[in-house]
Amino acid sequence: MVSRPHGGRLVDRTVSPKRRERLLEEARELPRIDVNESIAADAANIAHGVYSPLEGFMVQEDYINVLDQMRLSSDLPWTIPIILDVDPEDIVGVKDGDDIALYYRDEPLAIMRIEEIYGWDKKEYAMKVFKTADPNHPGVAKTYKRKELLIGGSIDLLRDPPEPFENIRLWPKETRVLFGTRGWKRIAAFQTRNVPHMGHEYVQKAALTFTDGLFINPLVGWKKPGDYRDEVIVKAYKALIEHYYPKEVVVLSVLRMEMRYAGPREAVHHAIVRKNFGATHFIVGRDHAGVGNYYGPYEAWEIFREFPDLGITPLFVREAFYCKKCGQMVNEKICPHPEEFRIRISGTKLRKMIMSGQKPPEYMMRLEVARVILEHPKPFIEEDEA
């Protein structure tokens, strides 16, 4: 059977059509706070149970617990604070217990009951979440640009933010029904922010060999310059699945959530989120959610030892490479041959090839996947866009 939601119950903070009418009117009378794409995505994720058991943006007690203990105040594992930052002038005259309206792209998105307004120390946040205060780290840099106060409290979502990938965006209540309908009991989830190369395919198929289904769940939303564009990732996966996967054992759907590049802590966050989608197993890559050299290659594996009560099983699949002697994709554990026979597939190397318009060799990337990327005029996010 599919996983129980984190905390036992799938949160639903969406409103019925009838209530929506009334609340929309109410929202127009309330103090207004405009939120950006990432916060709007978080609000939708809260309301649709992606972040169960959270019913709103974190209050201070949970915020501090998550920073210090990697757990909510209820002791449930939780590693990345889900917070809403505001400028003091945004909330002049607003106090604890008040309702406010969150607006996104000039439309009311949600009503929030403010439980608490509190200050935060961004440097402390950076040190604890990212293990560095270095502003060259993309997640840290983004944190330093955030606003000075945090507001915590439950939300009621009035509408979903606009989603360009609507027809491949599923919420947890939908994936749960879907997995159930397909009769899957063991479901391996794969997190990604990349186009698939042969190494990814190997890891996914290794996991699929001893589970019933594979849930490929790429992140769409804010990423750093140099990362692949969302539509390229989606098209590349569609091509891979169409040509190389049995369709009845794979589900591809996107999740709008910003990348934080928080390495080990983010790996656990990614696992919890996929547990809420119903996955029973979560594939954790080498240097999962890492960036640069901020995290050790296996730190994202080691952190899972601290969470025996996570409720989703991490799968530590070793990195795959092509071995000329074995004549196939293998990993450290199953190939006895020395380094000279091994061809490593690095994302960086692939990126360079693609940037220069070169087609990667087929042992690195499927032809159909490479074609999708090379056909795109600008497959990467550029410096001034992020």
Place this chain on the structure above:
Amino acid sequence: MVHKDMTEKVSIEIKRDLYDKAKKFIEEQGGFSSVEELVEFLLEEVLSSEESEERGLSKEDEEKVKERLRALGYI
């Protein structure tokens, strides 16, 4: 409530070998973090046949979800 687990807990006793079997089941199948969670789930399954709300989705909601999944080609 954003965070607090509001439900007060009580202890119950079950046979050791059943407990061990449940533990093994969890280790092999995943999906639950403890025997307690499994027991709570099973109890809820049984008790909620009358109050389908507790299980999250009503029959009607489930049908709506399936309709969307069919329209998108997932089933």
